[in-house]
Amino acid sequence: xxxxxxxRNISKSFGKNIALSDINLNLEKDKIYGLLGRNGAGxxxxxxxxxxxxxxxxxxxxxxxxxxxxxxxALGHICIVKESGMFLKDVKVGDALDIASSFxxxxxxxxxxxxxxxxxxxxxxxxxxxxxxxxSQLGIIVGLASRAPIxxxxxxxxxxxxxxxxxFYDALxxxxxxxxxxxxxxxxxxxxxxxxxxxxxxxxxxxxxLEGNSEDIKNKAFYISGIKDRVENHITGKKVLxxxxxxxxxAVAIFDNISEKEKRVMEADDLTISNVPLQQLFIYLxxxxxxxxxxxxx
Amino acid sequence: xxxxxSQLKMHYINSKLSFIIFWSIMLSISVLGILISIFLRSRGYxxxxxxxxxxxxVVFGAISGxxxxxxxxxxxxxxxxTRKSFVFGFIAYNIILSIVLSILFALLTLLxxxxxxxxxxxxxxxxxxFFSAFSKGExxxxxxxxxxxxxxATAFFTLVGSIYYKKGMMFLFGLGALIMLLMFIPGxxxxxxxxxxxxxxxxxxxxxxxxxxxxxxxxLLACYAIIYxxxxxxxxxx
Numbered sequence: 001x002x003x004x005x006x007x008r009n010i011s012k013s014f015g016k017n018i019a020l021s022d023i024n025l026n027l028e029k030d031k032i033y034g035l036l037g038r039n040g041a042g043x044x045x046x047x048x049x050x051x052x053x054x055x056x057x058x059x060x061x062x063x064x065x066x067x068x069x070x071x072x073x074a075l076g077h078i079c080i081v082k083e084s085g086m087f088l089k090d091v092k093v094g095d096a097l098d099i100a101s102s103f104x105x106x107x108x109x110x111x112x113x114x115x116x117x118x119x120x121x122x123x124x125x126x127x128x129x130x131x132x133x134x135x136s137q138l139g140i141i142v143g144l145a146s147r148a149p150i151x152x153x154x155x156x157x158x159x160x161x162x163x164x165x166x167x168f169y170d171a172l173x174x175x176x177x178x179x180x181x182x183x184x185x186x187x188x189x190x191x192x193x194x195x196x197x198x199x200x201x202x203x204x205x206x207x208x209x210l211e212g213n214s215e216d217i218k219n220k221a222f223y224i225s226g227i228k229d230r231v232e233n234h235i236t237g238k239k240v241l242x243x244x245x246x247x248x249x250x251a252v253a254i255f256d257n258i259s260e261k262e263k264r265v266m267e268a269d270d271l272t273i274s275n276v277p278l279q280q281l282f283i284y285l286x287x288x289x290x291x292x293x294x295x296x297x298x
Numbered sequence: 299x300x301x302x303x304s305q306l307k308m309h310y311i312n313s314k315l316s317f318i319i320f321w322s323i324m325l326s327i328s329v330l331g332i333l334i335s336i337f338l339r340s341r342g343y344x345x346x347x348x349x350x351x352x353x354x355x356v357v358f359g360a361i362s363g364x365x366x367x368x369x370x371x372x373x374x375x376x377x378x379x380t381r382k383s384f385v386f387g388f389i390a391y392n393i394i395l396s397i398v399l400s401i402l403f404a405l406l407t408l409l410x411x412x413x414x415x416x417x418x419x420x421x422x423x424x425x426x427x428f429f430s431a432f433s434k435g436e437x438x439x440x441x442x443x444x445x446x447x448x449x450x451a452t453a454f455f456t457l458v459g460s461i462y463y464k465k466g467m468m469f470l471f472g473l474g475a476l477i478m479l480l481m482f483i484p485g486x487x488x489x490x491x492x493x494x495x496x497x498x499x500x501x502x503x504x505x506x507x508x509x510x511x512x513x514x515x516x517x518l519l520a521c522y523a524i525i526y527x528x529x530x531x532x533x534x535x536x
Contacts, residue, residue: 048533048534051378052375053372053375053376053533053534054533054534055531055533070380070381070382070530071380072301072380072383075378075379075380076378078378079378080376082376086376087373088308088311088369088370088373089369090312090315090316091311091312095311098307098311099304099307099308099311099377100377102303102304102307102308103301103304103377103378103379
């Protein structure tokens with residue numbers, strides 16, 4: 001099977017700092033991926049390597065089966081939108097779109113114009129005079145209108161208010177439904193995007209902490225609370241992310257498969273079961289102090 | 299080819315503003331120079347008048363090469379352009395910029411010449427720096443001469459820009475200091491001058507401007523022989 005993006009044993013060091021360590025990922029065509037990680041987790045470094053803007057210290061990247069370095073065809077499949085440094089400073093909004101249109105083969109000018117109106121961006125304004133939110137809006141317009149088979153948004157909405165972000169999510173989904181493509185969304189705002197994501201990759205300290213289908217992940221992450229002894233009976237052998245005691249009550253977050261039968265037995269034991277939101281799971285996995293047992297990838 | 303066309307479009311849009319500002323200043327200086335000349339003439343001055351200075355054009359070309367390289371390389375990488383394509387696009391940009399600058403400057407000097415002639419100044423009283431040393435005044439000669447010099451400056455400062463991008467400011471300073479130190483070694487300046495002497499002397503002949511064109515193209519290729527491997531191994535900055 002040819003993947004949209006393949007990363008094989010990618011490592012990257014900056015001097016003595018290890019930014020990425022042995023990353024292996026296969027990203028399928030026409031899916032929306034969430035690349036989640038705390039500041040400094042290595043998200044931008046990984047995306048810059050995928051787009052051949054940085055060289056890996058070791059390992060290799062494939063874009064639809066081809067190495068992207070100095071490869072017009074492979075790079076032609078990609079559009080990356082970054083939180084900063086995306087555009088030339090002395091260029092007007094309209095000119096920035098004009099330039100972008102000549103670099104992306106599938107550019108949709110109607111979509112760009114529509115989004116320009118919806119975001120109420122003045123096409124005559126110089127990029128350097130735009131607010132942070134407006135710069136993000138321009139990046140989002142380019143990313144969506146590029147219609148690139150692999151569209152990457154690296155923290156695309158710095159400075160955007162909630163309404164602006166919602167406009168982005170709506171436009172992204174609408175356009176994705178009509179024109180499916182591989183979208184990689186690197187973000188901190190996990191709760192907001194959790195419903196958009198089909199696949200999730202959590203990076204932590206340069207390694208892949210968790211990777212998988214968003215629904216599968218959500219269906220494996222549970223809070224279980226109830227009387228301490230009963231809870232402990234049921235979680236034996238399960239991967240526990242956190243444990244909190246309140247007198248005789250114990251609340252645990254687990255990341256493991258729980259069958260319907262097990263759930264019924266727990267409920268019969270007066271235990272409360274609820275799903276762990278993706279953002280909370282992310283915090284458990286990357287927060288360090290809450291992880292009580294082992295690595296989730298073990 | 300399409301990628302290079304897209305890059306040239308980007309360079310055009312990116313440099314449009316600075317280009318307009320620069321030529322507005324050049325035109326203003328010309329007008330001011332004419333007004334001053336009229337004033338001086340009314341006071342009985344009949345000496346040589348130095349008109350618009352070609353050095354400004356060379357400096358503009360040089361700075362454009364230096365700044366544009368550092369600004370547009372990361373931008374182009376972000377837009378999915380290969381480093382090889384970027385380098386070829388930049389060569390085209392260097393050449394087109396030098397052509398446009400030299401044509402505009404030649405037109406400006408022609409226009410100035412006409413105005414000064416109308417005001418009663420003779421061609422002996424006018425001096426365009428650089429120009430009189432190599433050329434007898436044919437318009438094509440002028441354009442080729444301006445082009446060759448601008449191209450050398452633009453290519454050299456693109457090289458400086460590429461070293462700066464790849465290795466950083468300290469390396470560039472170190473390299474400059476090393477070259478200066480080498481020039482202090484007894485005999486080295488003389489050897490360099492002797493090596494360049496035949497080339498410089500050959501430029502003063504009748505067809506000097508054509509040789510200068512040839513040398514400038516060789517210089518461009520030599521610069522890009524260094525720029526190419528530097529660009530191919532450049533990464534975006536963190």
